[in-house]
Amino acid sequence: MIASLTREDRGAAILITTLGVLVGLLMTAGGWGDLLAVHGVIVMLFCGGLFLLVALNLNAPEPGDERLAAYYDDPTRVGVLLALVWAVVGMAMGVWVAALLAWPDLRFDAAWSSFGRLRPVHTSGVIFGFGGNALIATSFHIMQRTSRARMPGQVAPWFVLLGFNLFCVVAASGYLMGITQSKEYAEPEWYADIWLVVVWVMYFGLYVRTLARRNEPHIYVANWYYLAFILVMAVLHIVNNMAVPVSFGGFKSYSAFGGVQDAMTQWWYGHNAVAFFLTSGFLGMLYYFLPKRAERPIYSYRLSILSFWGITFFYIWVGSHHLLYTALPQWVQTLGVTFSVMLLVPSWASAGNALMTLNGAWHKVRDDATLRFMMVAAIFYGLSTFEGSFMSIPPVNSLSHYTDWTIGHVHSGAMGWVALISFGSIYALTPLLWRRETMYSWQAVEWHFWLALSGTVIYVFAMWNSGLTQGLMWRTYVAGGTLRYSFLESLVAMHGYYIARAFGGLLFLIGAIIALWNVVMTIRRVPAHVPALDYPTGSEAFEPAVPVMPAE
Amino acid sequence: MSILAILIPVALGLGVIGLVVFFWTVQDGQYDDLAGDAERILFDDDTPLMPPCDTVLGAATKDRSPL
Numbered sequence: 001m002i003a004s005l006t007r008e009d010r011g012a013a014i015l016i017t018t019l020g021v022l023v024g025l026l027m028t029a030g031g032w033g034d035l036l037a038v039h040g041v042i043v044m045l046f047c048g049g050l051f052l053l054v055a056l057n058l059n060a061p062e063p064g065d066e067r068l069a070a071y072y073d074d075p076t077r078v079g080v081l082l083a084l085v086w087a088v089v090g091m092a093m094g095v096w097v098a099a100l101l102a103w104p105d106l107r108f109d110a111a112w113s114s115f116g117r118l119r120p121v122h123t124s125g126v127i128f129g130f131g132g133n134a135l136i137a138t139s140f141h142i143m144q145r146t147s148r149a150r151m152p153g154q155v156a157p158w159f160v161l162l163g164f165n166l167f168c169v170v171a172a173s174g175y176l177m178g179i180t181q182s183k184e185y186a187e188p189e190w191y192a193d194i195w196l197v198v199v200w201v202m203y204f205g206l207y208v209r210t211l212a213r214r215n216e217p218h219i220y221v222a223n224w225y226y227l228a229f230i231l232v233m234a235v236l237h238i239v240n241n242m243a244v245p246v247s248f249g250g251f252k253s254y255s256a257f258g259g260v261q262d263a264m265t266q267w268w269y270g271h272n273a274v275a276f277f278l279t280s281g282f283l284g285m286l287y288y289f290l291p292k293r294a295e296r297p298i299y300s301y302r303l304s305i306l307s308f309w310g311i312t313f314f315y316i317w318v319g320s321h322h323l324l325y326t327a328l329p330q331w332v333q334t335l336g337v338t339f340s341v342m343l344l345v346p347s348w349a350s351a352g353n354a355l356m357t358l359n360g361a362w363h364k365v366r367d368d369a370t371l372r373f374m375m376v377a378a379i380f381y382g383l384s385t386f387e388g389s390f391m392s393i394p395p396v397n398s399l400s401h402y403t404d405w406t407i408g409h410v411h412s413g414a415m416g417w418v419a420l421i422s423f424g425s426i427y428a429l430t431p432l433l434w435r436r437e438t439m440y441s442w443q444a445v446e447w448h449f450w451l452a453l454s455g456t457v458i459y460v461f462a463m464w465n466s467g468l469t470q471g472l473m474w475r476t477y478v479a480g481g482t483l484r485y486s487f488l489e490s491l492v493a494m495h496g497y498y499i500a501r502a503f504g505g506l507l508f509l510i511g512a513i514i515a516l517w518n519v520v521m522t523i524r525r526v527p528a529h530v531p532a533l534d535y536p537t538g539s540e541a542f543e544p545a546v547p548v549m550p551a552e
Numbered sequence: 553m554s555i556l557a558i559l560i561p562v563a564l565g566l567g568v569i570g571l572v573v574f575f576w577t578v579q580d581g582q583y584d585d586l587a588g589d590a591e592r593i594l595f596d597d598d599t600p601l602m603p604p605c606d607t608v609l610g611a612a613t614k615d616r617s618p619l
Contacts, residue, residue: 146593218582218589232566239562261555268559291594301590305583312570316563329553 002057004067004074005154012155013054020047020166027191034250035177039170039191046166070535071144075157077433079137080426082165083130084516087419090125091509097122098502102495112176120175120187126414127185127278129168134422135281136161136203139226141429142288143207146223147214148537156206163199167192179251183266185273186240190253193241200234215537221304225284228312232276240269260327268319275315278413279381282421283311283350286381289425290354290374294364299356303349310346314339321392324401333394340392344385351382369445373424376453380416384409399475404497405467408460415456415508423448423515430519437529440521444514451511458504466497 005013024047027040097118100106107113140157144150151157171188174180180187188196207230211219242256242265257265291298298304320328320336355378358365365375387409391400400406427445431438439445473493476484577583 216592218585218592219577220589220593228570231569235562235566239558257555261553264553264555265559268563288593291590295594297587297590297594301586305586309570309574313567316566332553332556 001074001078002054003060004063004072005054006062009154010054010058013158014051014058016155016159017047017051017054020044021051023047030249031251032249035174035179036191036249036251038177039174039179039251042170042173043166046169050162068150070150071141072151072154072157073141073433075161076137076140076429079133079140079161080429080433080519082161083133083137083422083426084512084519086125086129086133086168087512088509088516090122090127090129091505091512093118093122093125095502095505095509098498098505102498102502111178117175117178120180121172123185124168124171124175124187126419127273128164128171131278131282131418131422132164132168133161134426135226135229135277135285136164138285138289138422138425138429139207139281141433142220142222142226142284143210144536145534146216146220146288147210148216149210149213150536151206152209152213153206156202160199160203160206163195163202167196167199170195174251181241181243181253181255183240183255184270186237186266186269189251190241190243190245191251193237193243197234197238200230200237204230204234220288221298221301221308222284222288224305224308225280225287228308229276229281229284232272232280232316236269236272236276240265260323263323263326264320264328264332267322271319271322272316274413275311275318278418279315280311282418283308285421285425286350286354286374286378289421289428290357290371290378293368293371293374293424293428294358294361296357296361299353299359303353307346307349307353310349311343314343314346318343318392321397324392324394324397337392337394341389344389347385347389348382351378351385354378354381369442369449370424370427372449373420373427373452376449377417377421377424380412380420380456384413384417387412399471400467403467403470403474404463404494405471408463408467411463412456412460415452415459419508419512420452420456423452423511426515426519430522431526431529432531432534434523435528435530436522436526438522438526440518440526444518448511448514448518451507451514455504455507455509455511458507459501460504462497462500462504466494466501469493469497 002010021044024040024042024044027043028037029040031037031040096106097115100115100118107115107118111117140151140161167188170192174188174192179189181189186193204227207223207227211223243253244256245253255262255265287298287304317339318336320332321340322336324333324337326333355375358371358375365371390396391405391409400409427439430436470490470493473485473490474483474487478484
């Protein structure tokens with residue numbers, strides 16, 4: 001890791017980590033007596049650890065110029081491992097909170113283990129920890145390969161990857177201490193939000209600078225999906241996290257907006273986080289790794305570009321469908337519903353495009369569990385986008401909203417689509433990235449596939465049933481015009497479904513643990529295999545992205 | 553609903569950025585060879601583009617045969 005950094009890179013790393021330690025020190029001193037000081041200590045430990053890692057290897061031999069004739073994959077490798085570790089942590093938290101709903105005593109009477117504190121650790125752990133790291137790692141891979149060029153620098157990718165993980169650590173540890181601004185999927189407080197903006201600007205710059213060095217005239221469609229993910233997330237994050245800190249010596253802040261204004265901002269952010277974090281970037285993964293793995297070009301490249309622009313222009317308007325039948329003006333609700341229904345077109349275009357690509361290669365899907373991960377992900381993408389459009393229609397929403405159906409919908413997208421495409425991509429990526437012949441155990445990949453699929457199906461069916469049951473019980477009236485069921489009765493009716501949900505989640509978690517084990521064993525045990533052709537190339541404009549090698 | 557005075561311009565602004573980028577892609581000829589563009593990502597594993605760590609970036613680059 002350090003061996004691939006030049007002396008200047010190491011100097012920059014020392015400077016950045018020193019600044020990080022100083023910021024942590026400032027947070028600790030300024031926030032003394034407040035939980036902010038705990039986060040200051042965490043920042044100091046994180047940056048101090050990295051400082052030591054570099055400082056102790058400061059005089060290690062420097063890499064030669066030959067490194068410039070290869071892709072820079074070290075950050076991608078670390079990103080893949082971090083994604084898998086976060087997957088196990090985040091999904092374990094998910095199984096725990098699912099079990100809490102069935103057996104509330106499992107919190108063992110501690111404050112930090114209450115449902116309200118553990119749940120965001122689960123959601124942020126899987127969305128940002130697992131999904132975010134998977135997105136960053138695969139984007140580093142794809143932007144270099146499709147540009148046939150090496151990344152411009154060696155410090156920026158580490159800054160992005162490790163900086164993002166610092167954000168995730170601060171977020172998760174904050175939730176356990178009760179630090180939250182109570183905005184779903186945007187819980188971290190003001191200082192973590194500011195840090196994420198810094199990391200994100202760096203990420204966008206790194207991506208664009210890599211594309212600018214490309215030795216291939218065309219920018220492959222996957223890059224557009226990743227760019228939309230990075231750019232729009234930055235804008236959403238900044239607007240939704242507008243807040244005024246009570247003081248710079250404390251963690252607490254208040255949102256700049258109040259009441260329905262705040263709700264509108266939150267769900268404008270919330271749904272676009274689904275759109276541009278959980279959809280756009282992962283579509284980039286799908287459009288690269290599925291054709292690669294199937295060894296055939298995407299069925300209709302034209303359609304993939306059309307669906308990209310469709311998603312880009314439609315998605316930003318749908319957030320208000322989270323606030324149907326509320327104080328939000330009727331026309332804003334209608335606007336959100338209209339665009340939600342229209343979204344079905346570009347969504348199904350992508351899902352259909354992926355499946356049509358596999359048409360004629362079904363024998364590969366049958367034999368290769370990695371490709372099967374991607375195929376099932378495309379199916380779940382189609383299913384959950386249909387369900388999303390359907391649930392935004394007001395009469396359906398009046399039944400589904402506030403019930404477990406929403407949870408089922410989210411998880412059919414998150415487990416069936418986002419997680420499966422990530423696992424498929426990681427399995428496709430790992431042997432290439434570590435220069436190995438193959439994965440350590442193909443049986444383990446098969447096991448993971450079937451565990452993940454059955455876990456998802458059990459989870460989603462349990463939540464569909466419990467959601468419909470809840471929705472129908474809550475709207476059943478007796479002849480006298482009063483409610484037939486008390487809320488408690490509907491809660492008791494959920495018990496069996498909640499046990500089934502926790503079981504489905506457990507199967508999914510076991511699959512993720514197998515994946516982490518399999519990747520680690522691949523790195524440690526599988527014989528090396530260096531592909532002859534996975535290197536950057538010279539440019540057609542005769543401007544090499546890599547310097548000319550000194551003649552021997 | 554004063555918030556819409558912020559959200560709608562921001563959303564429209566993002567749309568305008570998208571539109572500008574889209575026009576650039578058309579201008580730049582990004583859509584001139586869609587079939588080739590889709591196929592080329594598959595090639596780095598089976599077409600010799602550049603032997604690793606070699607002096608290929610000198611004269612050889614100019615003569616690189618089109619994929």
